[in-house]
Amino acid sequence: MLLLQNLSNALILACTYILMAAGLTMVYGVLKVLHIAHASVYTVGAFVGVLAFTRLGNFWVALAIAMFVSGIFxxxxxxxxxxxxxxxxxxxPLIASVGMFVMFTDLLQKPFLMGAYQRAFPAGGAGLPAVKTALFSFTAKQVLILLVTVILLAIVYVILTRTKLGLSWQAASMDRDMASAVGVNLNQSIAANFFLGSALAGAAGVLVGVYNNSVFATMGDLPSYKAFIIIVLGGMGSLPGAILASLILAIVENFLVASIGYVLPRDSIAFLVLILMLMFRPNGLLGRE
Amino acid sequence: MSQLEIRSVSHWFGGLQALKDVTFDTHDEILGLIGPNGAGKTTLFNVISGFIVPTSGEVRFNGKAIHRLRADQTVRLGLARTFQIVKPFASLTVEENVLVGLGMPYYPTSAALYQRYRTRSNLDQVEQILAKVHLTDYRSAQAAKLPIGLLRRLEIARALATHPKLLLLDEPAAGLVAQEAEELAALVRDLYAQGLHIILIEHNMRFAMNLCHRIVVLAQGEIIAQGNPTEIQNNEKVINAYLGQE
Structure with a gap:
């Protein structure tokens, strides 16, 4: 029973990793740029989400607004x-990305934006019920995270595998010149890719904000390197790899903490997993190159 | 009116002049572009197809200036190309590679977000194109697993999917054995017979001379000769600069 509950908790943690890393790996796939400033988009998403929720009182509308603004950002x-x-x-572009991340984090801490304090995001489970079985349970917030992640991943899957836009991303990720030579408008295609990837990051920010009931200007610091580790583990540019790596990392983190306690800071475990992976499988779990 | 007009095109890469005042027209023909390595042939293809904006000069396609357009914009006007080094979308199947070409002329539209690429009409078109290049049996094969001869055909299939009026083939016979090169020449003749105009860069002289109606010879970035294959083979400048004495 404890095992199943640990797995359930790991699944929820993995969901937040997946949404963050999915956007990052999509952008890397097409641009081959490590978009560190993606973490700023995550923070902006959470910020816009909490503002919208405070004014409108509806989580789903707040989530939609946050995703849209993150996408545009x-x-x-x-x-x-x-x-x-x-x-x-x-x-x-890597240096530019780091520079933007530092700049945005600094900007967000200014009093006219988020300031230096934390804001509560009391959306709870957005009206969803908690799930309790004999073997495991999910709180309403966890159900919310799971539901939103599954829906968003399903949308991404359909776009990637069924639409012309998704096919153009696949083509551009393999060879931008060739994609252009068969008529792919790279500017449009990459911009759309950024929009969707950033909207996912915004959703991740909102969900983590709700889960911890806290939104603050530096909340992107941890995801900035955690998402990076995940896309390296999964194989650069591989969406299935990012999902698999998120699950593995969340399970390892949860079980190590549950079994040996906080001997190591929880977030350092990600680096240990990364080092081991680079030693034995440098291309990542599902990496192509 | 000429289909493609190249007027005084010059291009510099830093201090190196890759093209010097290149001027010629193309008509209803298979045109060969030959010359030694470094002559500027691929640079000229890159200029025509929108991958390079020339330092000076003008390129017109069916009367429209295209030398400042992006590659995807020239594709939409009906100009498709292949590359010297084959560039398949390696992890896609043969069918999906062709679908990329079929799907793209609809850009840019928001409809791309919900338009499915695997529609009945698209799949019918893929079938016709694959039949044309004799790749029907490999429809479901992953592009990365095809040998070079089939990859050359796949590149042509993908270009055909964009519904071109002019096809630029960059060394289509490179790496092919004699039998494959002959089959490819037959395919190019078929495409021409179906109304497609073709420009090809080629080092395989037998292939080029047997196939092309007219040949333009470039050396060190400038045109040194143009004419029919017989004239070119007997042109002293061409013999000295490229073909050599046999």
Whole structure:
């Protein structure tokens, strides 16, 4: 029973990782840029979500607004920065990305934005029921996270595998020049990719904000490297890999903490897993190159 | 009116001039573009197909200036190309590779977000295109697993999916054995007979001379000769710069 409950908790943790890492790996797939500033989008999503929820009182509307604003924010990042660096060496957009992340984190701490204090995000389970069985249980908040993650992943899956846009992303991720040579409008395609990936990050920010009932300007710090670790573990640019790596990491973190306690800080476990993975499978779980 | 008009096109890569005042037209024909390595042939293809904006000069396609358009925009006007080094979408199947070409002319529209690419009409078109290039049996094969001869055909199939009026083939016979090259030449002739105009870069002289109606010879970025294959084979400048004495 304890085992199943630990697995249930790990599943919820994995959901938040998945949403964050999915967007990052989608962007990496097409642009081959480690978009560290993705974590800023996550924070902005949480911030917009809490503002919208405070004013409107409806979680689902707040989530939709937060995802939309995050998507637009991501597209602006692409058009204002990466767009001009597409043909630069990979270190250039990486440095730009780190710079943007630091700048946005700093900006968000200004009093006219989020300030230095935490805001509560008391959306609870958004009206969803808790689930209790003899073997495991989910709180209403956990049900909310699970439900939103499953719905969003299903939407991403359909877009990726059934629509022309998804096919253009697959093509561009394999060879941008060739994709362009068969008519893919790379500007549009990459902007749409950023929009969806950033909307997912915004959703992750909202869900984590609700789960911890706390939103603050530096909440993106931890996900900035956790998501990076996950996409390396999963195989750069692989969405199924990111999902698998999120699950594995969440399970390892949960079970290590549950079995040996906080001998190690929980978040350092991710780095240990990363080091082991790089030693034995440097291309990641489902990596192509 | 000429289909493609190339007017005084020059291009510099830093201090190196890759194209020098190149001017020629294409008509209803299979045109060969030959010349030694580094002559500027692929650079010229890149200029025509929108991958490079020339330093100076003008390219017109069916009367419309295209030298400042992006590659995807030239594709929508009916100009498709293949690459010297084959570039399949490796983890997609043969069918999906062709579907990418079929799906894209609808961009940019928000409809792309919900339009399915695997529709009955798209799949019918894929079937016709694959039949045309004799790849029907490999429809479900992953592109990464195809040998070079079939990959060359796949590149042509993918280009055909964009419904081109002019097809640029960059060394289509490279890496092919004689039998495969002959089959490819037959395919190119078929495509021409169906109304497609073709420009091809080729180092395989037998392939080019037997296939092309007219040949333009580039050396060190400039045109040194143009004419029919017989004229080119007997042109002293071409013999000295490229073909050599036999």
């Amino acid at each position: 991501g597209v602006l990042i692409y058009r204002s920065t990466y767009f001009y660096l597409l043909n630069s060496p990979r270190t250039v």
